Amino acid sequence: MEQQRSAAPLLGRADDVQLLEHLITGARNGVSAALVLRGEPGIGKTALLRSVTESVPNALLLRVDGFQAESALPYAALQRLGMPLQPFLGALPAHQQEALRVAAGVAEGPAPDRYLVGLGLLSLLAAAGENGPVVCTIDDAHQLDQESLDVLAFVSRRLQAESVVLLFAARDDATIDLSTAGVPTHRLRGLDPRSAVQLLRESTPGTFDPYLAAQIAEQTGGNPLAMLDLTQDFTVQELTDAALAEQPFPIGHHLELHYIRELRSHPPKVQTWLLLAAAEPTGATDLIEGAAERIGLDRESAELAEHSALVVVRRGHVRFRHPLVRSAVYSAFRGPDRRRAHDALAQAATQRGLTDVEALHAAAATTGTDDAVADRLEAAADRAGMRGGLASRAHSLARAAGLTSDDRVRNGRLIAAAESAAGAGAAQFAISLLDGLDERALDAVGRGRAISLRAMLAIFLGDPDGITRAAADLLAAADAFHGVVPELEQRTLIRAFEFALTTEWMMQDISLERLGQRLREGAEVQEGPLAIALRGLSAHILLPYEEAVPAMRAAVEMLQAGDDAALLELGYGVALTMGLWDERGCVELLERTARVARDVGSLRVLDSALWVLSLLELVRGDPIASGRYVQQVRELRHAIGYPGEQVINASYLAWVGAPRPQIEAIAEATLGTGFGGAWTVAMTGLSIRDIAEGHYVDAFERLSPMIERPFLQVTYQQWPEYVEAATRSGHTEAAATVARKLRVHAAVSGTPWIRGIADRCDALLAPDADAEGLFRSAIGWLEQSTAIGDLGRAHLLYGEWLRRMKRRRDAREQLRAALTLFERAGAPAFASRARYELAATGEHAPRTEVSGVDSLTPREATIASMAAARNTNQEISATLFISTNTVDYHLRKVFRKLGVSSRRQLADMLGSADG
Numbered sequence: 069m070e071q072q073r074s075a076a077p078l079l080g081r082a083d084d085v086q087l088l089e090h091l092i093t094g095a096r097n098g099v100s101a102a103l104v105l106r107g108e109p110g111i112g113k114t115a116l117l118r119s120v121t122e123s124v125p126n127a128l129l130l131r132v133d134g135f136q137a138e139s140a141l142p143y144a145a146l147q148r149l150g151m152p153l154q155p156f157l158g159a160l161p162a163h164q165q166e167a168l169r170v171a172a173g174v175a176e177g178p179a180p181d182r183y184l185v186g187l188g189l190l191s192l193l194a195a196a197g198e199n200g201p202v203v204c205t206i207d208d209a210h211q212l213d214q215e216s217l218d219v220l221a222f223v224s225r226r227l228q229a230e231s232v233v234l235l236f237a238a239r240d241d242a243t244i245d246l247s248t249a250g251v252p253t254h255r256l257r258g259l260d261p262r263s264a265v266q267l268l269r270e271s272t273p274g275t276f277d278p279y280l281a282a283q284i285a286e287q288t289g290g291n292p293l294a295m296l297d298l299t300q301d302f303t304v305q306e307l308t309d310a311a312l313a314e315q316p317f318p319i320g321h322h323l324e325l326h327y328i329r330e331l332r333s334h335p336p337k338v339q340t341w342l343l344l345a346a347a348e349p350t351g352a353t354d355l356i357e358g359a360a361e362r363i364g365l366d367r368e369s370a371e372l373a374e375h376s377a378l379v380v381v382r383r384g385h386v387r388f389r390h391p392l393v394r395s396a397v398y399s400a401f402r403g404p405d406r407r408r409a410h411d412a413l414a415q416a417a418t419q420r421g422l423t424d425v426e427a428l429h430a431a432a433a434t435t436g437t438d439d440a441v442a443d444r445l446e447a448a449a450d451r452a453g454m455r456g457g458l459a460s461r462a463h464s465l466a467r468a469a470g471l472t473s474d475d476r477v478r479n480g481r482l483i484a485a486a487e488s489a490a491g492a493g494a495a496q497f498a499i500s501l502l503d504g505l506d507e508r509a510l511d512a513v514g515r516g517r518a519i520s521l522r523a524m525l526a527i528f529l530g531d532p533d534g535i536t537r538a539a540a541d542l543l544a545a546a547d548a549f550h551g552v553v554p555e556l557e558q559r560t561l562i563r564a565f566e567f568a569l570t571t572e573w574m575m576q577d578i579s580l581e582r583l584g585q586r587l588r589e590g591a592e593v594q595e596g597p598l599a600i601a602l603r604g605l606s607a608h609i610l611l612p613y614e615e616a617v618p619a620m621r622a623a624v625e626m627l628q629a630g631d632d633a634a635l636l637e638l639g640y641g642v643a644l645t646m647g648l649w650d651e652r653g654c655v656e657l658l659e660r661t662a663r664v665a666r667d668v669g670s671l672r673v674l675d676s677a678l679w680v681l682s683l684l685e686l687v688r689g690d691p692i693a694s695g696r697y698v699q700q701v702r703e704l705r706h707a708i709g710y711p712g713e714q715v716i717n718a719s720y721l722a723w724v725g726a727p728r729p730q731i732e733a734i735a736e737a738t739l740g741t742g743f744g745g746a747w748t749v750a751m752t753g754l755s756i757r758d759i760a761e762g763h764y765v766d767a768f769e770r771l772s773p774m775i776e777r778p779f780l781q782v783t784y785q786q787w788p789e790y791v792e793a794a795t796r797s798g799h800t801e802a803a804a805t806v807a808r809k810l811r812v813h814a815a816v817s818g819t820p821w822i823r824g825i826a827d828r829c830d831a832l833l834a835p836d837a838d839a840e841g842l843f844r845s846a847i848g849w850l851e852q853s854t855a856i857g858d859l860g861r862a863h864l865l866y867g868e869w870l871r872r873m874k875r876r877r878d879a880r881e882q883l884r885a886a887l888t889l890f891e892r893a894g895a896p897a898f899a900s901r902a903r904y905e906l907a908a909t910g911e912h913a914p915r916t917e918v919s920g921v922d923s924l925t926p927r928e929a930t931i932a933s934m935a936a937a938r939n940t941n942q943e944i945s946a947t948l949f950i951s952t953n954t955v956d957y958h959l960r961k962v963f964r965k966l967g968v969s970s971r972r973q974l975a976d977m978l979g980s981a982d983g
Contacts (some may be wrong), residue, residue, distance in 0.1 A: 082263075084256055088120040088235065095201040095233040096127070102224030102234040104209070104248050107256035113237035115292070116256070117205045121235070128152070128196055130204040133387075134211030135350045140428055140448075140464050142457020143171045145216035146189065149204070156195040161942060163667060164188035171215070171455050179456040182215055182492075183707070184669020186222035187949055190230070193223065194951040197231035209238040209248075214459035214492065217247045224251045225707050226950050229957035249709040258290020267292060272299045293390055294323055327378075327396035334376055339400075340409075341369040342378060346398040347409040347432070351385035355425070358416030363408065407433045424448040431467050442471035446481060449488075458492035461485070466501055475509035483517050490521060495528035513556075516548030520560055523567070533576075535742030538567040540577035543586055554594035558602060561590040562640055565605050569643060572779050574744035580779070584609030597634065600626045605640060608647055608780060614816045620644045624653060632664040636673050642680055647781035649813060649822035651688055652854050658684065666946050675704050682717055683749060687785055689857005691723040692894035696933065699926040700948065707949045718746070719753025725896045728754070748774060748782055755789050759796075760897035767793035775806070784813065788858075791829040792865075804833055821858070824849030828862045831869075839869055857898075860889030864902055876909040887913055923965055931955060932962045936975040 091101045105113050121129060130149055138144035150172065157165055168188040169175035196202050206212070206220060224234050236251070238244045259267060264285030288294040331339055340363070344356050360369060374381050378397070379388050388394040398406065414429035427448040430441045449464035465485035472478040482501050489498035502518055510518065523541040526534025534541075542564035549557035568575055568583055588606035591599045604623025607616035627634060627641045635641075635657070645654035658681050665674035682697035698717050718734045735750035751770055758767035771790045775783060787806045794803035807829045814826035824846045831842035843866035850859040867882030883906045890899035906913045924932060927948075934944045941955045948955075968974050 084116060084254070085120060087254060088116070091233050091235070092121070092124055092127075092201065092203060095197075095203065095231050096124075098229060098231050100197075100227035100230045100232045102227055102236075102251050104236040104238060104244070104251050104253045105256055106238060106240060106244075106253055113256060114207050117207060117235055117237055121203050121205055124201065124203050127201040127203050128199070130202065132204075132206055132212075132216075134206070134208035138350055139211060139213050140452075140460050140467075141213055141424060142215045142452045142455050142460040143173070143185070143213065143219075145206075145212045146185070146219055147172045149206075149216075149220075150189070150192065153192050153196055156192055159195040160188060160191045161946070164191055167456075167669065168192070171457075173455055176454075178668075179454055181669030181671070182218050182456060182458075183222060183671045183949065184667075185215075185456065186219040186226075187669065187946065189219055190223045190226050190949075190951050191945070193232045194230040194953045197953070200231070202230075202232045204232065204234045206234065206236045209236040210241040210244050213457070214243075214247070214494075215457050217243070218459075218492075221248045221251060221709060222707060222949075224248070225709065226954070228950070228954040230951050230953045247709065250706055258288070259285070259292060260290065261285055264288075264290045264292075264295065268295055268299060271296055293392075297323070297326065324392055324396045324399075327393050328400045330378065331397055331400055335372065337365055337369040338372045338376060339397075340405075341365055341373045342376070342397050343401050343405065343409050344413065345373070345379060345386045346388070346394045347406060347429075348413050351387055353381060353384050353386055354420065355413055355416050355422075356386060358419060359409065359412035362412045362415055403435075407435065424451060427464075431471060434471055436471075437473040438471050439473055439477075442468040442481075445471065449485075453488065458488045459494060462489035462492060462494065462497065462501075469501075469504075475506045476511065476514075479505050479509055479514050483514055483521070486521055487517070490525055490528070493528070495525050498525055499529070512548045512552055516545040516553075516556070516560070519548065520545040520563070524563075527570075530741065532740060532742035535567075536571050536574050536576040536744075539564045539571065539575050539583060542567060543578060543583070546586070546590065550593070555596075555598065557593055558590050558598035559637070561587050562598065562601060562605070565643075566639055569782075570745050571742055572744035572748055572782065573777055574739075574742055580609055597626055597630060601640060604644055608644065613813060617648065617816050620648055624648065624650070627657065628653070632660070635661040635664055636668070636670055639676065639680075642684075643781055646684075646687070647784065649784070649817045649819045649825075651684070651819075651821050654684060655681070655854065666949075671704060671708055671949075675701060675708075678704065679717075682720065686717075686719050686723060686753065688855040689860065689895065690893045691720060692892075694720050694723070695894070695926075696930055699930055703927065703930075703948055703950075718750035722750070722753035722757045723895060723897075725757075728757075745782070748779075752786055752789070755786075755793065757897055759789060759792055760895070760901055762901070764793050764796035768797045768799060788825050788829055792832060795832045800833065803829075807833055820849045820852035821855050824853060824855075824862065825858060828858070828865065832865065836873070840866075843869065856889055856893050857895060860886045860893065860895070860898060860902075863889065864898065864905070867902075868905055871905060871909055880906060880909050880911050883909065884913070924962060928958050928962050928965075931958045932966075932974060933978060935959055935962075935971050936978045938971070938975075 088103075091103060094101055105116070107113055121131075130152060132145045132149040134145060150168065157168070160168075164184065164187060166175065166177055167180035167184045170177045170180050171182075171185045193202055193204070209217060209220075212220070220234065220236070224236075227234065236244075236248065258264065261282060265281040268281040268284060284295060284298060288298070331342065334342075341356070341360055344359050344363075345351070348355050348359070357370065370381075373379060377389070378393050379386050381387075388397070401409075410429045410433035414426045414433055417423075417426035417429060423444075427441070427444040430438075431445050434441050445464050445468035449461045449468065452460040452464060462485045465481050465488065469478045469481035469485060472481060482504055486498040486501040489495075489501060498521065502522060505514075505518060507515075519541055523534065523538040523545070525531075526538050542560050546557045546560040546564065549560060564583060565587060568580065584606045587602045588610065591602035591606065593599070601623045604620045607619035610616075611619075624641060624644050627644075639661075641657045642654055645651075645657060658677050662674055662677040662681070665671070665677060678697050678701045682694045682701065685691070685694035685697060694717065698720060716734060718731050718738075721734070722731050731750060731754055735747050735754070738744075738746040738750065751774065755767045755770045758764070758770065767789065771786055771793055774786055775790050787810055791803045791807050791810070794800070794806070807826070810822070810826040810829055814822045827842045827846035827849060831839045831846060834842055843862065846862045847859065847866065850862050853859070863882045863886035867879045867886060870876075870879035870882060883902050887899055887902040887906065890896075890902055903913045930948065931944055934947065935941075939947070941952045941959070944950075944955045945952045962974070963969060966974065966977055968977060
């Protein structure tokens with residue numbers, strides 16, 4: 069019967085078998101794939117995986133099963149999966165090797181981010197795939213520990229050219245849906261009627277009535293396990309009687325009751341042994357046997373259990389014939405019996421030095437509170453955290469909190485659990501933990517941590533009210549920390565400022581001035597780098613520009629000279645560098661932040677850095693560079709499991725010529741989310757588009773409300789647009805007022821960028837006798853900056869002025885320079901304007917023909933530009949979170965499309981395309 073149960077042709081539909089065989093064939097040909105098989109219990113997921121994969125020739129077969137008891141042990145499944153891959157570990161970069169070793173618990177070091185672990189596993193599988201196809205099956209994926217599931221899902225989304233196929237099998241489960249988002253899913257159905265009837269007839273001795281077989285197949289939905297169990301446990305006559313009486317066949321809940329009846333048919337000692345096996349789902353026979361000895365079971369109990377047909381014992385592990393069997397066995401016993409089993413297993417784990425396993429079983433054996441067990445569970449949680457297992461740490465701490473008698477200690481554990489859950493991306497779980505706090509027993513620090521975490525979670529949960537109140541809430545948290553934990557107070561104040569940047573004018577329950585005052589007060593709490601930062605930020609808000617700049621510059625210099633960890637924790641440097649008109653320093657800080665985030669696998673920080681870089685490139689007037697960063701964000705979010713197509717930079721769309729109604733609709737939609745900053749960015753982009761197309765009145769009307777409602781450096785960047793729009797729409801006095809502010813900034817800051825912009829704006833307002841000198845000065849300064857768009861616009865405005873002065877030859881020179889810069893930057897509206905002005909001088913400028921570079925896909929273009937910049941395949945791999953095989957695959961396509969054969973030729977071609 070066991071052989072019949074595992075017979076491959078009978079337990080899978082032909083089309084399902086063909087699909088898996090197609091994926092495996094692709095892996096043999098160097099094409100990777102991943103698939104999640106979903107279906108109800110007993111549908112044959114395990115048998116199908118085994119039957120298709122175990123016959124693959126010349127392949128490295130890897131298999132890992134999910135166990136519920138391991139769900140609180142971080143990277144438990146990944147550790148088992150990686151054991152056969154150890155020979156390939158040396159092919160990985162050192163930081164990826166270290167991440168895998170620390171995650172597996174075989175080395176000490178900083179807790180690795182799970183995405184760095186994921187990149188390490190991807191590289192490991194790719195290295196193994198060099199020797200032949202790698203087929204990896206993950207059965208009962210819904211029972212994997214969260215860290216392993218996240219890593220395997222991450223790898224699945226990044227596979228392309230590694231000769232690897234990952235096949236998951238899972239029941240319907242919300243956690244699986246969330247973790248494997250973006251991985252293709254295939255739902256297994258029951259056997260078709262013909263195959264179902266064949267299975268029944270071949271698995272039953274003697275003659276089997278075709279009508280009865282058809283009835284059973286229909287009643288069970290073609291569920292192979294249900295059908296096989298029915299034929300094993302009921303006679304043909306009993307099944308015939310059930311069919312004729314139209315009684316429900318035992319499936320679903322009935323099937324579970326059927327297993328319970330089967331359990332009860334065995335002697336009590338066998339039932340107890342099976343309970344131990346069900347309570348220890350890793351199936352470790354040494355633990356089960358040790359527990360059995362402690363409760364007085366003899367060796368015969370195990371032997372009889374092995375012959376029960378409910379379990380199979382192989383290679384030192386016990387496996388139930390189906391998860392439903394284990395569930396039925398465990399639920400068949402009363403609570404005291406289950407706790408007794410867990411207690412015996414805890415003692416056996418202690419004897420074998422399995423500290424974390426002992427803590428989990430001891431917790432399951434406990435009712436009410438037990439502080440000693442809670443302490444051991446907290447220690448296990450901390451060890452999980454040291455390996456980067458934030459989800460496991462959160463679950464263990466939550467269980468420890470439930471066992472804790474002291475309300476204050478319980479609160480501390482719940483808050484720590486919520487913080488770990490938030491770090492793992494489980495925002496709703498974190499909120500539920502915070503909701504369990506006893507507010508009466510919260511001390512000041514606990515209250516501050518809870519308030520702070522709720523504010524931070526508002527973004528993850530998409531709570532508009534929480535987002536707009538976050539800055540005020542964080543000030544309340546900082547107040548709670550005051551006089552108790554100075555450093556935490558200062559960090560929280562900086563985060564309040566960063567939230568203010570997100571919401572801008574939509575910020576609730578606090579004014580920008582009050583925020584600045586509180587930042588200034590926080591600077592005096594304790595001296596150090598955070599105090600310098602707070603003084604810079606408060607000066608930015610409260611002081612006149614000429615007085616604020618020294619404190620702002622001191623904070624930037626401190627950040628530039630500081631260690632990398634500060635960049636990962638705090639992002640205030642963007643506001644200060646842009647407030648100082650130091651676009652070069654801002655880019656350097658962001659690129660450094662992105663590099664550090666990649667090295668440690670912090671995709672949240674990397675995502676933020678890349679997104680801000682995409683916005684900054686638009687401030688510098690370079691939509692092509694912005695688009696490359698947008699594409700990197702899309703790649704990154706796809707790797708995490710979010711739809712990359714939802715990454716929309718409305719300002720970028722405005723620059724590249726997307727329909728206005730679409731951009732305006734996106735901008736209006738952001739108002740309902742609380743992200744006032746995103747609305748401002750979109751409106752600014754549209755105003756620049758208005759200026760490029762000559763709609764100066766529209767631009768002036770769009771910019772005026774934002775200028776009248778200023779918000780720090782955000783408004784500084786709008787001033788040049790406002791001056792041009794106001795000047796060209798007849799609002800000269802309004803333009804002159806803002807131009808004077810720009811001149812003050814230029815005198816105090818002194819960067820080439822602000823000096824060039826100030827001269828350009830003054831030239832628009834100056835009499836003809838002075839305008840030319842100002843235009844030339846603006847171009848000279850902007851040539852020393854990195855703002856390609858502002859340089860192009862200076863040439864454009866100068867060329868337009870020269871044409872009006874009837875100096876057509878001189879005008880053409882400036883307009884050609886402007887057109888070249890706009891085409892290089894990918895700014896079609898400004899390029900069209902420059903072309904029109906050239907035509908007005910009598911020169912026809914043909915549109916640039918589509919080149920081979922333009923035929924590259926976004927990913928190919930990104931890889932090509934990085935390769936041209938002398939990044940190695942390994943560096944590109946780490947940047948884009950893909951394997952080196954995938955980098956090589958795309959580079960070969962790039963070389964073929966562009967007709968080049970070396971990176972030097974690629975650099976030459978891309979250089980000419982850009983310039």
